[in-house]
Amino acid sequence: MVGLRISEVAERTGLPASTIRYYESAGLIEPAERGSNGYRLYGETEVERLSFIAGAKRLNLGLADVRQLVAARESDLCEHVQRDMRAVVATRLAETRAQIAELVRLSDELQRAEDRLSQPATGGVCSDACACSVITGDQALQPPAGATVLPVLNR
Amino acid sequence: MVGLRISEVAERTGLPASTIRYYESAGLIEPAERGSNGYRLYGETEVERLSFIAGAKRLNLGLADVRQLVAARESDLCEHVQRDMRAVVATRLAETRAQIAELVRLSDELQRAEDRLSQPATGGVCSDACACSVITGDQALQPPAGATVLPVLNR
DNA sequence: ATTGAGGTTCAAGCTACTTGAAGGTTTACG
DNA sequence: CGTAAACCTTCAAGTAGCTTGAACCTCAAT
Structure with missing residues (x-):
């Protein structure tokens, strides 16, 4: 003790x-x-x-969310706690789903990049663009028009 | 110019x-x-x-990966570039898929937490545990036995 | 007495930038 | 010509959530 x-x-x-x-x-x-x-x-x-x-x-x-929940928990007002937790959890759930959607889109992009990199170099000739076009995005890798792929992991 | x-x-x-x-x-x-x-x-x-x-x-x-790719690109050895990029992209793809799996598991947990928080408090009585048990994990929120939910966003 | 496994504090490092302060430059307008 | 807005510069610090390291103290066992 x-x-x-x-x-x-x-x-x-x-x-x-x-x-x-x-x-x-x-x-x-x-x-x-x-x-x-x-x-x-x-x-x-x-x-x-x-x-x-x-x-x-x-x-x-x-940690900001956690801080809030800890405070609510200590405050001992039960309804209050439940309401706070519901709000925090709901927000987090929405964020998580958005993250998943972005990551799925990203994995598609990566898959396409991998596919293209698996093909032999075009005609055996090493042109100026070479494999780099996979990333430079001459073709498939440009965001599909207004797709905002960027802020995937920014949070 | x-x-x-x-x-x-x-x-x-x-x-x-x-x-x-x-x-x-x-x-x-x-x-x-x-x-x-x-x-x-x-x-x-x-x-x-x-x-x-x-x-x-x-x-x-x-940035570490990008640095490597930029160097490869500048080095102008085409096969080399393609091999490097393939490795980097493949690794990234695997990581992304793992992330997605973890986030899906996480969203399930959050969904369950939300469900439980939406139910009225047990019998109207505000017991000691209260809504906090949703997070403390008396029931549903414990990792499903060897699930390693923790390192979800650690990278 | 000494070793090893704990504990302590404080500072710095990590990722990938962004923001802010304090200042110099250029350009457009009246 | 004066000046205000919009650009550019550097350097320092802040962001999230810890982890790691240095330098030191304490305690139990050998």
């Missing part, structure tokens, strides 16, 4: 100790208690909070 | 001027010529090189 050291908390939550320290420094969790030796000590409450955070991270939520 | 200024090159390649400067500082392209006023000046060759880079970026290639 004296409290758990950071490595034990790391084991239970699945988060690396360095990440737990980082979350503290980032204000996601309160500064941990310290033992007489200066080591951080954690109780069950902290482990649960960190598990909650780990769960949110599995949903790919950003 | 005096040369294009950076904003004109930006317009032709679709890359922001700031990005072009950044590519120069990152060693992706050679330092541009300068006019008597200190402005950068570009010729057709540079525009083509930058278009090539923009094309590679549309394929979501990292």
